[in-house]
Amino acid sequence: MGAGHGxxxxxxxxxxxxxxxxxxxxxxxxxxxLVVVATPRDFYPVxxxxxxxxxxxxxxxxxxxxYLAKRLVIEVPFVVFAVLMPFVAHGPQVxxxxxxxxxxxxxxxxxxxxxxxxxxxxxxxxxxxxxxxDVLLGLRRLRMPELIVQIxxxxxxxxxxxxxxxxxxxxxxxxxxxxxxxxxxxPALARTLGALFxxxxxxxxxxxxxxxxxxYATRSR
Amino acid sequence: MSTPVLxxxxxxxxxxxxxxxLFGVDLHVHxxxxxxxxxxxxxxxxxxxxxxxxxxxxxxxxxxxxGLPVEKAHLAEIRRRVGVVFQDPDDQLFSATVRHDVAFGPxxxxxxxxxxxxxxxxxxxxxxxxxxxxxxPHHLSFGQRRRVAVATVxxxxxxxxxxxxxxxxxxxxxxxxxxDILRSLDVTVLMVTHDLPYALELCPRTxxxxxxxxxxxxxxxxxxxxxxxxxxxxxxxxxGFDPRQIGGLTA
Numbered sequence: 001m002g003a004g005h006g007x008x009x010x011x012x013x014x015x016x017x018x019x020x021x022x023x024x025x026x027x028x029x030x031x032x033x034l035v036v037v038a039t040p041r042d043f044y045p046v047x048x049x050x051x052x053x054x055x056x057x058x059x060x061x062x063x064x065x066x067y068l069a070k071r072l073v074i075e076v077p078f079v080v081f082a083v084l085m086p087f088v089a090h091g092p093q094v095x096x097x098x099x100x101x102x103x104x105x106x107x108x109x110x111x112x113x114x115x116x117x118x119x120x121x122x123x124x125x126x127x128x129x130x131x132x133x134d135v136l137l138g139l140r141r142l143r144m145p146e147l148i149v150q151i152x153x154x155x156x157x158x159x160x161x162x163x164x165x166x167x168x169x170x171x172x173x174x175x176x177x178x179x180x181x182x183x184x185x186x187p188a189l190a191r192t193l194g195a196l197f198x199x200x201x202x203x204x205x206x207x208x209x210x211x212x213x214x215x216y217a218t219r220s221r
Numbered sequence: 222m223s224t225p226v227l228x229x230x231x232x233x234x235x236x237x238x239x240x241x242x243l244f245g246v247d248l249h250v251h252x253x254x255x256x257x258x259x260x261x262x263x264x265x266x267x268x269x270x271x272x273x274x275x276x277x278x279x280x281x282x283x284x285x286x287x288g289l290p291v292e293k294a295h296l297a298e299i300r301r302r303v304g305v306v307f308q309d310p311d312d313q314l315f316s317a318t319v320r321h322d323v324a325f326g327p328x329x330x331x332x333x334x335x336x337x338x339x340x341x342x343x344x345x346x347x348x349x350x351x352x353x354x355x356x357x358p359h360h361l362s363f364g365q366r367r368r369v370a371v372a373t374v375x376x377x378x379x380x381x382x383x384x385x386x387x388x389x390x391x392x393x394x395x396x397x398x399x400x401d402i403l404r405s406l407d408v409t410v411l412m413v414t415h416d417l418p419y420a421l422e423l424c425p426r427t428x429x430x431x432x433x434x435x436x437x438x439x440x441x442x443x444x445x446x447x448x449x450x451x452x453x454x455x456x457x458x459x460x461g462f463d464p465r466q467i468g469g470l471t472a
Contacts, residue, residue, distance in 0.1 A: 133317035157315050160359055206312040213274050213305045214326035214377060215297055 009071065009127035017061035017129045022138030029126050036118050041111030047118070054121050063128045071124050078116045085109040132156045154207075162200055169196065224288045225249040226381045226409045227273065231282035233433075234268055242268040244433040245282065250381065255403075255410040257420035257441060260430035261455035266413045269430065270383055273411075274303040287380055301330055304379030308386045310366035314358035319350065319369050322358055326377040344376035345369075348402050364395025368402065381409040388416045417458050421445055421467065429454050 017025075032053075039046055058065060086096075089105025096106070130138070136156075139149050169192050170180055180189045208216075227250035235241040242265040250256050260266050271277040272284050275291045284291040286302045304326075307313050316322040323341045332340060345351045348368040358366055367387070374382060387403070388396045400423055403410060414420055420427055420441055427444045429437040431454045437444055444450060445464040451457065458464070 136317070153317065154315060157317065157359065158311075161311050203312060206307065206309065207315055209271075209276060210305075210307050210313040211315070211325070213276065213300060213307075214373065215300045215329035216325075 009124065010131060011061075011063045011067055011128040013062050013129065015060055015062045015129070017057060017125070020129075022130050022134040023141040024138075025126055025130060026135070026138045026142060029122055032122055033119050036115055039115075041107060041114070047114050050118055054118060054125070058121075058125055061125060061129050063125065068121060068124050068128065072117070072120060075116055075120045078112065082109040082112040082116070085112070158200075158203070161203075162196065165199065166192075166196055223252065225251050225285075226254075226287055227411065228285040228288075229269075229272075229282070230284075232269070232272060232279050232284060233281040234272065234277060235280055236268075242433055243272075243280075246430070246433070246435055248428060248435060248438075250409060250411060252380075252409055253407075254426060255424045256412070257424035257427045258411060258413045258430060259415070259417070259420060259427055259444075259454075259456055260436075264430045265433045266430055267385065270305060270385060270411075270413060273381075273383055274300050274305055297330070301377050302380045303383060304374030304377055304381070305383045306370050306374050306385065306387065308389060310363070310370040311359075313370040313373060314366060317357055318355050319345070319358055319361075320354045322369065323354075323372050323376045326373055330377060340376045340378070344372040347375055347406060348372045349398070362395075364391050364398065367391060367395070367399060371399075371402065375406070375408075379408065381411060382406070384410065384412045384414075386414055386416075387412060388414060388419045417445060417456065418462055421464055429456070431455070 032050075036050055039050075058068065085108050086101035086105040089102040089108060091102045091104040093100045094103045094106065095101075126135075133153075136149055136153050139152070140146070173180055173185075173188065173192060178185045178188055180192075227248065229246055229248040232243055232246040233241070234243040246265075246269060248269075258266055258269070268277065272279060272291070273286070275284075275293075275296050278291070278293075286299055289295050289298060289302070291299050314322045316325065320341055323344055324337055327337055327340045341354070342351065345354055348371050350365060350368050350372060353361060353365065353369070358369055361369065371382075371384075371387075384403075387399060391399060396419070400419065403412075403423055410424070412420065412424060424441050427437075427439065427441040428435055429444065429450075436454050437450055442464055445458065
């Protein structure tokens with residue numbers, strides 16, 4: 001059993017940001033991201049304003065910055081890509097800290113990094129202040145097609161079940177002397193993932209069966 | 222005699238891949254009975270259960286629920302009358318809260334508002350889970366999830382409750398609590414199980430399914446104390462368990 005309720009990304013609280021209507025928060029998030037992405041990357045002061053806006057919202061939400069910072073790790077693959085860009089891109093060279101790097105590459109890396117970080121931070125703030133069920137409610141109010149909302153609901157519901165199943169399968173692999181981290185055992189890991197896919201697919205069928213047993217298929221929409 | 226709640230006659234079924242699971246099953250269950258359905262793995266128990274609410278349709282023979290034949294035209298009513306509780310509660314509980322899950326069946330029947338609420342609360346009260354109505358099901362213990370799964374079906378006010386392996390994976394206390402709940406319900410029960418002591422405890426009557434036919438049908442006590450019959454149908458009592466020391470339930 002978990003620590004009561006809520007998802008791992010959720011931070012329990014009663015701030016104005018927590019209490020705001022989920023569909024308002026969703027619109028604000030999507031609007032904010034579109035504006036950030038559309039801003040030319042050399043408008044440096046504008047990005048400072050965006051960052052200040054996100055920080056103010058986080059402050060209002062009473063979610064600790066460290067809590068969000070830890071979850072920013074998800075951005076790492078993009079950061080690695082951004083850091084590589086100045087070294088592989090073409091164009092006039094500039095010197096930074098004694099290294100010759102591509103000027104346009106550096107600018108592109110800055111753009112990717114700042115826009116990515118703002119987007120991830122804003123999304124994490126939404127996740128930290130809104131229960132998954134409320135996000136779905138918000139999407140429903142925004143007239144997202146019911147089928148898509150339902151699929152997302154199932155995804156949230158069964159994410160824990162499937163990751164738990166994978167965890168148990170990996171433990172069973174380790175117990176038989178296999179280290180899923182070592183490339184030598186990657187074929188076994190791939191087969192495990194294949195098995196997990198089949199199991200999840202079959203579970204989906206059983207869930208559907210349990211639903212039609214309670215009259216689901218006969219509902220006309 | 223009154224119309225049986227469950228009336229299965231000459232039911233045969235082969236899966237699309239050609240594997241035949243049922244070879245002419247005859248089974249009658251009357252109102253208020255609690256019947257255990259026993260049989261080794263692969264005997265066709267699950268296949269039979271899936272016929273009772275029309276998930277599978279008979280190759281030959283008929284299934285009637287309180288006189289209503291299980292046919293496409295009546296599926297909605299059949300599924301209201303026959304409540305199936307599946308073995309894995311995670312297959313049955315898919316919503317964000319217990320309330321939504323329990324409301325799912327009756328909402329599919331067209332209930333709304335106060336009546337829907339009443340059904341949900343009633344069903345949860347019967348399984349002792351009223352305090353958990355707004356909790357997410359995946360944060361409950363396994364025994365609690367099994368009880369909520371029973372409630373999701375009770376909320377449809379079925380005429381017969383079909384349970385697939387109700388005691389599997391439960392700790393002894395949860396297993397006993399579920400037995401108390403099942404005994405307290407005023408509903409006909411068909412219980413598929415490998416847990417022979419549980420069958421003896423709860424069901425006065427037992428039906429043994431083997432190789433796709435009903436191999437034995439009688440008082441649970443008589444079947445459990447017939448060692449030769451149990452052996453013939455790959456059934457085994459737990460070590461040290463002797464039904465003669467406990468005695469039978471009165472049917």
